[in-house]
Amino acid sequence: MSSIKLEPHEGSGRSKAVARKPLPVGSIIVQCQAHATVLLPEVKGHRCDTCHRISPTLQKCTGCAAYWYCSVDCQTLQWQTHHRRICKRFAKYTASLGYQALAPHEKLDALLLSHLVAQLEDINDARLATVTSLLPGPVESPAPPISCSPRIPESVVRETYARFGNNNFVIHSHLTTFGHGVFPLASRLFNHSCLPNAAAKYTLSASNVPRMDVVALRDIAQGEEICLPYLDPALLQSRQQIFQLTYGFECRCPSCLFFEKVGPIPSPPTDTIQRDELALKLTQFIKATPHDGLTLTAATVSFPNDLLPIFHESFVTYVAQTFRDASHDGPYATALSSGETLLALYRLIYPPNYPQIGMHLLELAKTYWNSIVSENMDLASESAVKQECRRYLKDAKDILEIFGVEGDEDGPLVEIETLETLLQES
Ligand SMILES: C[S@@+](CC[C@H](N)C(=O)[O-])C[C@H]1O[C@@H](n2cnc3c(N)ncnc32)[C@H](O)[C@@H]1O
Incomplete structure (x- = not known):
């Protein structure tokens, strides 16, 4: 608690938790028992x-x-x-x-x-x-x-x-929800942002109730408010309504201000070929954008209008489903292209170092590996695919090491180590 203090909140949120001192990326800001x-x-x-x-x-x-x-x-x-x-x-x-x-x-x-x-x-x-x-x-x-x-x-x-709906937390292991919990200290402290600078992870230990650790996702300056995500920020169309109905506030975070500025999101094409063309345009746009300038905020001045349908929840769901269906058993070309599109979407929607981006990068690395072991490739193609696999694995590690170990044993960091060994030995 010595790293944060409560100050009045200028919105309707009563108070906000601000950093008393600079908090480095990866630091544990607060720990609370359920x-x-x-x-x-x-x-x-x-x-x-x-x-x-x-x-x-x-x-x-x-x-x-x-x-x-x-x-x-x-x-x-x-x-x-x-x-x-x-x-x-x-x-x-x-x-x-x-x-x-x-x-x-x-x-x-x-x-x-x-x-x-x-x-x-x-x-x-x-x-x-x-x-x-x-x-x-x-x-x-x-x-x-x-x-x-x-x-x-x-x-x-x-x-x-009366305090359940807007205060309780989901409890997860490796980001997969397995329960719900009451953590009054965290509820009292942290407001919501769709571009949070912190995230909650859970520690499970023998003879103890679960503990929540709030982790800094980036360097947080002294005096800056510390916010958690109350729900998945990728719920781009429905999130404002959920905030109103369940939490009783209108989110004015930089991401919500961006979406307020662009107005209603147009529907994506229903035709598969046109949808795939839209996905391709998105990945090309991302490749041409500097890595650190991706997240959309109120300060983003121009975003191509013809790409706006990518933010429709139905498009995000479609891409995620296509990736899930193909990433284990193929077709790997489909898995890899939908996986790249999903990564581009995540980089636009989530803040840097968001754990879901790290988990997705690991899934992409595993998909590259699956394609190597399942498909007959010539040496040159295999070497190029391994190169991609290593790149995604490194990016996944950089992000997931910040979040640290969560929940059950043998999590994503162990999977990364295993895949690194396999790549070295092959
Ligand atoms: C878990 S509490 C957060 C702590 C709260 N600020 C306090 O003083 O106890 C959740 C409530 O805080 C308020 N809140 C949280 N995030 C907010 C935000 N971004 N803008 C305005 N109000 C917010 C809403 O009233 C919400 O129901």
């Missing part, structure tokens, strides 16, 4: 319900048969924190009509709310004050039914839930 977390249903029984590490030997809670632990320590920690107040009534709760009627995302919120509220001893609990000190969301919706002691007043549940 107050409550919940796993997505698809990883239940695969990750420990306390520390959230993957384990093949999880033990089921014999009381409710619905929570799994990797060790006695993890089970004891969660028992003391909230499970002792939930366990006995859990089966009845999840079978209740009220719970069954909830949509999947509401069920997740209801469980997270149960985990949080079950920790409160009474209405004067200091932990409640920490949560209610957060800004409530713009619309108060009725809280879902939760599993908790009847002693907890309905107003506590309502007040806590």
